[in-house]
Amino acid sequence: MxxxxxxxxxxxxxxxxxxxPEALRAAARQLAASSPEAAAAAGxxxxxxxxxxxxxxxxxxxxLAARIAARAATDRSLLSTVGDWFARALWRPALAASVxxxxxxALGFSYQQPATTDDAYLLESFGMLPFxxxxxxxxxxx
Amino acid sequence: MTxxxxxxxxxxxAARSGERTLEPDDGLLAAIADGDGDAFRRLxxxxxxxxxxxxxxxxxxTADAEDLAQETFLRVWRKASTFEPGRVKVxxxxxxxxxxxxIDAFRRNKVTHAEEDVTLADxxxxxxxxxxxxxxxxxxxxxxxxxxxxxxxxILLCQVQGFSNAQAARILGMNxxxxxxxxxxxxxxxxxxxxxxxxxxxx
Numbered sequence: 001m002x003x004x005x006x007x008x009x010x011x012x013x014x015x016x017x018x019x020x021p022e023a024l025r026a027a028a029r030q031l032a033a034s035s036p037e038a039a040a041a042a043g044x045x046x047x048x049x050x051x052x053x054x055x056x057x058x059x060x061x062x063x064l065a066a067r068i069a070a071r072a073a074t075d076r077s078l079l080s081t082v083g084d085w086f087a088r089a090l091w092r093p094a095l096a097a098s099v100x101x102x103x104x105x106a107l108g109f110s111y112q113q114p115a116t117t118d119d120a121y122l123l124e125s126f127g128m129l130p131f132x133x134x135x136x137x138x139x140x141x142x
Numbered sequence: 143m144t145x146x147x148x149x150x151x152x153x154x155x156a157a158r159s160g161e162r163t164l165e166p167d168d169g170l171l172a173a174i175a176d177g178d179g180d181a182f183r184r185l186x187x188x189x190x191x192x193x194x195x196x197x198x199x200x201x202x203x204t205a206d207a208e209d210l211a212q213e214t215f216l217r218v219w220r221k222a223s224t225f226e227p228g229r230v231k232v233x234x235x236x237x238x239x240x241x242x243x244x245i246d247a248f249r250r251n252k253v254t255h256a257e258e259d260v261t262l263a264d265x266x267x268x269x270x271x272x273x274x275x276x277x278x279x280x281x282x283x284x285x286x287x288x289x290x291x292x293x294x295x296x297i298l299l300c301q302v303q304g305f306s307n308a309q310a311a312r313i314l315g316m317n318x319x320x321x322x323x324x325x326x327x328x329x330x331x332x333x334x335x336x337x338x339x340x341x342x343x344x345x
Contacts, residue, residue: 011326011333014301048333051282052301060194060211061204065186068212072182072219 001027007041015045167232168225175223182219189233190215192303193240199298200244202287210247214240230312237303238313241295248291278339285335293328296321 001009006028013020017028031038167188173181193214198207217239225235286294292314299310300321311321 008326011329012322013307014325014329044333044337045329048329048336049301051278051336052297052332053304055279055282055302057191058195058198058207059191061208064194064208064211065183065190068186068190068215069179069183071212072216073179075216075219 001031003031003035003038003041006031006035006038010041010045015042015047015049017042168227171218171222171225171227171232174219175225182215185218185232186215189236192233193236196237196298196303197240197244199283199286199302200241200291200295201247206247210240210243213243217243231309234305234309234313237299237305238315241313245291278336281335281339282332285332289328289331293324293331296324297328297332300325 001024009020009024009028013024017025017032020028032042033039167185170181170185170188174185190211194207194211197210197214198204201207201210214236218236221239225232230238286297289297295314296310299305299313300307305313307318307321307325311318314321316324
């Protein structure tokens with residue numbers, strides 16, 4: 001590995017050679033051991049990493065956590081209030097509407113009357129409705 | 143996206159101080175999804191400082207950091223049921239929400255980040271004195287603040303918040319190679335600022 005490549009990789013992967021891709025580690029270690037310039041560059045990269053890792057945490061002000069928790073409690077209670085009202089107000093009408101609907105579907109699917117000739121003629125007539133300019137043209141029987 | 147969580151697993155940045163509780167965060171999220179306020183408060187204890195710290199350094203403003211942190215955790219509260227345990231770590235998920243809110247705020251110009259001059263006024267700076275009186279940290283803070291947004295978020299996530307490249311790439315919604323390009327540029331700039339600030343020479 002050339003020195004320029006080594007320095008580029010230091011910027012890319014950091015000063016700790018253990019964090020480098022495995023395929024590059026052996027060559028990087030060999031260069032760092034044999035080249036004072038490479039060793040110095042690795043040292044500078046480690047120094048930068050140490051400084052950055054040592055930056056103090058910018059802790060949140062103590063009141064912020066309480067403020068967020070209070071907002072969340074309001075948020076959830078508002079949602080649950082609306083949800084509860086919705087559930088309380090609508091479950092009876094929803095149930096009342098669904099029972100006859102379900103019965104209607106059940107009856108409709110279980111009882112299928114065979115179509116008569118008249119029914120077939122009516123169906124054919126209604127099928128022609130979109131192509132008729134007026135009701136007079138419909139093939140009503142006299 | 144090519145990022146794979148867990149490729150280079152690192153300690154949870156929120157637990158670095160060693161003072162926080164070691165609740166299994168996945169369990170906390172499940173409890174929060176069921177409306178457990180105590181679990182939410184424990185999650186705040188575990189993660190709020192890390193999120194606030196990241197947002198403060200991204201925005202350069204305490205007020206913006208507080209607003210965005212609040213919005214981040216309210217999203218966590220509302221969307222806890224959508225978290226998929228085992229797919230990402232909780233801290234990665236929360237940082238992703240925070241980062242996206244931050245980017246939205248930048249786009250809407252609700253939040254701006256003033257770039258500052260990264261050079262020290264004192265050009266006879268001594269590294270030991272810089273380190274002892276906190277000027278080295280201040281120098282780095284200014285240098286980070288002056289980075290372009292993508293580079294700033296990449297370096298903060300990988301070198302300050304403690305994420306692996308793969309995790310940071312996932313948070314930023316880019317592939318690992320793109321993240322490493324941002325990191326390379328950021329490290330080069332910061333290394334030059336550090337060398338200039340400490341009066342050292344660089345090849």
